[in-house]
Amino acid sequence: ETPTEFDIAEAEDFVRQHHAENPDLGKVEARLAEVHAEIAATGTYRHTTAELTFGARVAWRNSARCIGRLYWRSLKVRDLREVSEPADVARECVEHLRVATNGGKIRPVISVFAPEEPGSPAPRILNEQIVRYAAYRGKDGGVMGDARNLALTEEALRNGWQPPAERGPFDVLPVMVRTEGRKSCLVDLPPDAVLEVPLSHPELDWLEKLGVRWHAVPAISNMRMRIGGIDYPSAPFNGWYMGTEIGARNLADHDRYDLLPYIGKRMGLDTSSEQTLWRDRALVELNRAVLHSFAQAGVTITDHHTESQRFLTHLKKEEAAGRSCPADWSWIVPPVSGGITPVYHRYYDSEELLPNFFPSTPGTCPVQH
Amino acid sequence: ETPTEFDIAEAEDFVRQHHAENPDLGKVEARLAEVHAEIAATGTYRHTTAELTFGARVAWRNSARCIGRLYWRSLKVRDLREVSEPADVARECVEHLRVATNGGKIRPVISVFAPEEPGSPAPRILNEQIVRYAAYRGKDGGVMGDARNLALTEEALRNGWQPPAERGPFDVLPVMVRTEGRKSCLVDLPPDAVLEVPLSHPELDWLEKLGVRWHAVPAISNMRMRIGGIDYPSAPFNGWYMGTEIGARNLADHDRYDLLPYIGKRMGLDTSSEQTLWRDRALVELNRAVLHSFAQAGVTITDHHTESQRFLTHLKKEEAAGRSCPADWSWIVPPVSGGITPVYHRYYDSEELLPNFFPSTPGTCPVQH
Ligand code: HEM
Ligand code: HEM
Numbered sequence: 222e223t224p225t226e227f228d229i230a231e232a233e234d235f236v237r238q239h240h241a242e243n244p245d246l247g248k249v250e251a252r253l254a255e256v257h258a259e260i261a262a263t264g265t266y267r268h269t270t271a272e273l274t275f276g277a278r279v280a281w282r283n284s285a286r287c288i289g290r291l292y293w294r295s296l297k298v299r300d301l302r303e304v305s306e307p308a309d310v311a312r313e314c315v316e317h318l319r320v321a322t323n324g325g326k327i328r329p330v331i332s333v334f335a336p337e338e339p340g341s342p343a344p345r346i347l348n349e350q351i352v353r354y355a356a357y358r359g360k361d362g363g364v365m366g367d368a369r370n371l372a373l374t375e376e377a378l379r380n381g382w383q384p385p386a387e388r389g390p391f392d393v394l395p396v397m398v399r400t401e402g403r404k405s406c407l408v409d410l411p412p413d414a415v416l417e418v419p420l421s422h423p424e425l426d427w428l429e430k431l432g433v434r435w436h437a438v439p440a441i442s443n444m445r446m447r448i449g450g451i452d453y454p455s456a457p458f459n460g461w462y463m464g465t466e467i468g469a470r471n472l473a474d475h476d477r478y479d480l481l482p483y484i485g486k487r488m489g490l491d492t493s494s495e496q497t498l499w500r501d502r503a504l505v506e507l508n509r510a511v512l513h514s515f516a517q518a519g520v521t522i523t524d525h526h527t528e529s530q531r532f533l534t535h536l537k538k539e540e541a542a543g544r545s546c547p548a549d550w551s552w553i554v555p556p557v558s559g560g561i562t563p564v565y566h567r568y569y570d571s572e573e574l575l576p577n578f579f580p581s582t583p584g585t586c587p588v589q590h
Numbered sequence: 591e592t593p594t595e596f597d598i599a600e601a602e603d604f605v606r607q608h609h610a611e612n613p614d615l616g617k618v619e620a621r622l623a624e625v626h627a628e629i630a631a632t633g634t635y636r637h638t639t640a641e642l643t644f645g646a647r648v649a650w651r652n653s654a655r656c657i658g659r660l661y662w663r664s665l666k667v668r669d670l671r672e673v674s675e676p677a678d679v680a681r682e683c684v685e686h687l688r689v690a691t692n693g694g695k696i697r698p699v700i701s702v703f704a705p706e707e708p709g710s711p712a713p714r715i716l717n718e719q720i721v722r723y724a725a726y727r728g729k730d731g732g733v734m735g736d737a738r739n740l741a742l743t744e745e746a747l748r749n750g751w752q753p754p755a756e757r758g759p760f761d762v763l764p765v766m767v768r769t770e771g772r773k774s775c776l777v778d779l780p781p782d783a784v785l786e787v788p789l790s791h792p793e794l795d796w797l798e799k800l801g802v803r804w805h806a807v808p809a810i811s812n813m814r815m816r817i818g819g820i821d822y823p824s825a826p827f828n829g830w831y832m833g834t835e836i837g838a839r840n841l842a843d844h845d846r847y848d849l850l851p852y853i854g855k856r857m858g859l860d861t862s863s864e865q866t867l868w869r870d871r872a873l874v875e876l877n878r879a880v881l882h883s884f885a886q887a888g889v890t891i892t893d894h895h896t897e898s899q900r901f902l903t904h905l906k907k908e909e910a911a912g913r914s915c916p917a918d919w920s921w922i923v924p925p926v927s928g929g930i931t932p933v934y935h936r937y938y939d940s941e942e943l944l945p946n947f948f949p950s951t952p953g954t955c956p957v958q959h
Contacts, residue, residue: 556930
């Protein structure tokens with residue numbers, strides 16, 4: 222295998238951007254000279270704490286698929302670059318959840334672990350998100366749990382994970398971390414680190430009895446953050462949920478929990494014809510349940526109407542700052558009632574800016590659209 | 591102005607495609623020689639009836655924004671290339687409506703009028719669709735009718751159109767046709783040529799009393815059809831409606847009839863917070879009303895779930911025929927409940943194929959997204 226060439230131009234661009242957006246940092250030349258010298262000597266360079274914080278926030282700001290970018294400056298950056306042992310990484314993921322959960326008042330947080338360095342591969346988190354529900358295939362071929370995590374669950378079992386004595390549809394998987402060429406390390410998430418919200422509905426009383434729930438913190442843990450030429454393959458980050466992620470995808474997709482046919486039936490809808498729009502009605506009620514339950518539990522969540530408006534505010538602010546704001550229409554437009562959200566009725570910039578987040582495996586998109 | 595160069599390669603490609611997909615037509619060389627000679631002599635060529643029919647159907651098949659392409663072979667092609675006088679074009683638009691309406695069993699139809707030819711400009715239909723509702727600006731700045739048609743209504747009034755003595759929100763505009771450099775010609779649509787469906791709801795009885803209605807035939811009349819290098823600027827075509835076009839766009843968009851706030855209030859929903867998803871609930875009920883009313887009136891309509899499934903069938907068929915099927919994700923995914931339709935969860939080919947339909951003014955999209 223050929224050794225990876227360090228992209229010096231990317232490092233330079235980043236350092237210049239950092240200084241350009243923060244004039245109080247003074248002249249950029251001294252820092253550029255340092256970076257050049259360090260790359261020449263070691264094959265890479267180390268970000269200052271300020272660079273890491275700025276870089277992570279801008280990686281968020283540049284995430285074309287994210288509708289939640291208005292608050293990009295508020296991202297809390299945990300500098301854990303000294304942490305590289307898989308067991309330590311897993312333990313810090315637990316701590317990440319505690320910091321982010323904050324008793325329900327969710328805080329956007331990123332934990333940055335050891336970067337890829339010449340001769341020392343970085344640890345990688347196998348979970349797509351820190352909190353994932355297991356999936357078990359039954360004898361009849363059916364699946365209990367989140368079918369999206371079938372492979373992850375098998376990996377956990379292969380590595381010695383003990384599922385609960387009584388398996389259920391919402392068993393939290395352990396965090397799994399691996400460094401190239403070594404065995405995976407598994408750490409169970411302590412129940413008190415995983416805030417969950419039981420689903421109920423403002424009017425449909427039977428919904429509560431289904432035992433459906435979801436976790437409070439969406440922390441994507443398998444994307445690679447790239448800042449100024451340096452790859453951080455383990456840099457889990459979280460915001461708070463937009464309701465549709467749970468109500469229109471996680472709990473609704475055919476290959477996830479697929480709840481709509483059941484909810485439609487329980488609502489007494491005529492499911493014999495598509496023209497009754499029973500799917501759409503069940504979908505709206507499921508999404509109402511999600512927003513209602515999070516609000517009841519005092520856990521931060523946003524709805525797709527509010528978030529669309531916020532995103533337009535963000536676009537205006539970015540424009541006022543003289544920056545382009547790339548956005549991917551098919552990800553920004555919500556999966557429920559897309560046509561009546563204001564983000565539907567316009568085009569967006571489409572170039573790809575750096576720093577940014579990328580799929581773990583180049584060319585693979587972790588969340589299929 | 592420089593004379594338009596005829597694109598002989600495009601003509602050739604088309605003639606070859608026509609023969610390739612219809613082997614019974616025999617060898618292509620004779621027809622190619624004819625076309626070459628005709629272009630050399632006259633600066634253009636004339637499609638055979640078979641070519642026109644095939645070309646129009648393939649223009650539909652290649653419409654990347656259209657979810658309804660499964661039935662592309664069924665398009666009825668009215669060859670009206672001899673018709674170029676504006677008044678005659680307008681009258682044939684009336685006839686188009688009658689043929690397409692078919693007592694409610696809507697037929698996909700295209701009427702092809704005189705093409706652009708060297709030295710004789712083609713007539714152009716000013717209406718975006720054959721049937722359009724007028725919009726009147728009130729003294730308070732508010733708009734009655736379909737605000738999208740404010741400019742068209744002004745144009746009609748300027749050209750002598752007499753609106754009804756008592757103006758209403760659903761006054762049908764005349765068909766307006768113009769040939770470059772000449773005065774517009776206006777022809778009123780006879781009421782019996784415009785089938786309309788009054789809106790009612792299976793449960794919400796008050797909805798019927800609002801007097802909301804919509805026309806049965808969506809006939810886009812301002813797109814340019816291009817076949818084998820020849821432009822047909824007047825070639826109105828229609829399918830039947832997909833319910834969301836009416837229920838999620840025409841009657842719901844802020845800058846159209848904007849009915850959701852009113853419907854939400856009449857439904858007694860809590861409109862004080864977005865988190866109640868009152869918009870989504872009103873939207874679903876409005877769309878149920880559309881599908882219900884068309885069904886009651888015996889007028890063909892399709893819902894977005896059924897149509898998404900059909901479109902996937904179409905993709906499979908095209909693939910089996912060895913053809914690529916370009917599709918524009920943001921137009922194919924319905925504006926209601928996008929995430930739970932199967933067309934959401936995939937990518938599409940994106941090249942642009944010919945023959946095809948184009949915005950009337952190059953670079954302008956008649957239907958803004
Ligand atoms: C603060 C509240 C936030 C909200 C409401 C929000 C909302 C969203 C939504 C709805 C998506 C689409 C998810 C999907 O369809 O699967 C998304 C994607 C994304 N967001 Fe955010 N986000 C937030 C915070 C953040 C933060 C803190 C970061 C990074 C520091 C971030 C980076 C991203 C990225 C990289 C994606 C694309 C993920 C992928 O490709 O799978 N977001 N966001
Ligand atoms: C037979 C039933 C049909 C259905 C259900 C159907 C459905 C649709 C829908 C839902 C759209 C999107 C409209 C919008 O968002 O504004 C569309 C666009 C389109 N359809 Fe179809 N369609 C049908 C027939 C046809 C026919 C017969 C043609 C042409 C011969 C056609 C050509 C197009 C074109 C060119 C567009 C894009 C229009 C634009 O750019 O504004 N469709 N269709």
